[in-house]
Amino acid sequence: MVRIAVLVSGGGTNLQALIDAVNEGSINGEIVFVGSNRMKAYGLERARLNGIEAMCIKDEALLIDKLTELKVDLVVLAGYLAILSENFINHFENRIMNIHPSLIPSFCGKGFYGLKVHEAVLARGVKVTGATVHYVDEGTDTGTIILQKPVMVEEGDTAEVLQRRVMEQAEWIILPKAIDMLANN
């Protein structure tokens, strides 16, 4: 049973998808901790509502200690916007997953997060976008790709509408699936 920690900075809809997947038994794992760099991240509230230990930890050394103390096997970045140091990456080498709301290597890297990704997609006029789950290495969105899922861009899409579609049709599906693949490898 893989022990999962999820790091969030915002609403936590990807975290909610993981909580639901664990509760349905479609992830052979347990979410043992949810952390955030933002005290008001609703993702922390989602954790608390589901009886999961949740904490705002801004100090990375404390975060490493907490995750180590809880014997976490996998760290999942789900809308986590703080930069992780090389020390953190090395400490959890090949055990950190991230969900990015585009088909990497398009629309990723520094400055491409949240709505900015979808605004760039619409500005470029691509007809297909999607989401990617990848391992985290010392770069930005450069780690090994695990799963991807395409999503059609539709006429008249706003960035908000497109973001929601990418979440519903891709992120909330491939993130739980990638974790279960690892849990059962």
Ligand code: GRF
């Ligand atoms: C969203 O833009 C999502 O695509 C990305 O992080 C942002 C927040 O997602 N992964 P969440 O609702 O906090 O999971």
